[in-house]
Amino acid sequence: MDAGEEVYELLAPRVFTFLLRRTRDRAHAQDLLQETFLRMTRSRNRFARGTDVVLWAFAIARNLLIDEARKQREPIDVERANPEWPDALAGKRRLCDRIMEQLNRLPDAQRDAFVMLHFDELSIAQAAQLTGITRIAMKVRAHRARQALREVLGDELRELLEVPT
């Protein structure tokens, strides 16, 4: 197994889930996954050893999504018919549908913050670096998103809404 394949095996499932959550289209997510890996390969000499490779891959994937959204003049489409739910919500289909409905009503920045922290399982520091904002700003966005969801969904979300560190 060469280095490229090792990187693929390590990152592809997570990056693919990240992309699938945002595109809702398996074929589209696969195209973007391939593009992400090619970008990573082209920029591999820019990756700083000892830093978080998942974060780097997510940043490149997120960039692709943003560029594509700009090109299509549509907002970033996050988390509608989500095929990959966190374990805490497994089997709770109705609750999932209600969360989706509420998430789609949130401003893009809040929704993105919520999805990164609770579905992509990034820490606040990682999500902040990925979006290029401060940790405090990320906390505020996520807090507002949680608050909005809690107002509608109440205690059903207690487990999901625990703040990751």
Place this chain on the structure above:
Amino acid sequence: MTPLSPSEKARLLEQMRRVSVPPRRIVRVREWIVLPVGVIVAATLYFALNGPEHGSGRPTWLYAAEALTWVAVAAVSMVGALGHGTQSSWQPRGVLLAVALGAPAVLFAAMCALGAAAEPHMAGAGVDAPRGIKCLELTLAAAVFPLMALLHLRRESDPVHPAFTGAALGSASGASAGVMVEFWCPVATTAHIALGHVLPILVLSALGALLGARALAMPRIGRS
């Protein structure tokens, strides 16, 4: 869930194997080589414009203090602009902003304080526009090479905030070029420092942000 079918995966891995990029070590060496070359460019300008004579007349302590301040700020800002975060391959936005805006602010405050200490009666004197513009032009001329070279070497490398990285590189290039201009220029009034020495750093920072947003950003879909 399997992201790609075996045949798609094999095709992707084959494409990845065919991508050729210079090793990381070579890239770093090229970046740091820009600095001595920039020093040579700045030194050439300094001697071509009769720097040793033009810059004389200041007390030795002031000369040394100004030079040390500029060298320290230039070094710190260059490390800040070229470095990376502890977790990520890019600098946090706060660090880049600190370099882009902090370097000119610190230099302005330090130069004003030193100027006022050396010549209290001159500190508040009005601006001598031609001299100020001369220093501004000199800083821009000496900083253009390192800024363009660093933007070129770092092209398509920033996945998060290329404009901020460009602004930090502009500021760091301006502070580095400003070392030579400080040796060359004996004027220490507040207005002259603002026009001739700090304004060009801000201009370079803005230029770096504009160019960085295009040059440092990772290629868009369909552009690669």
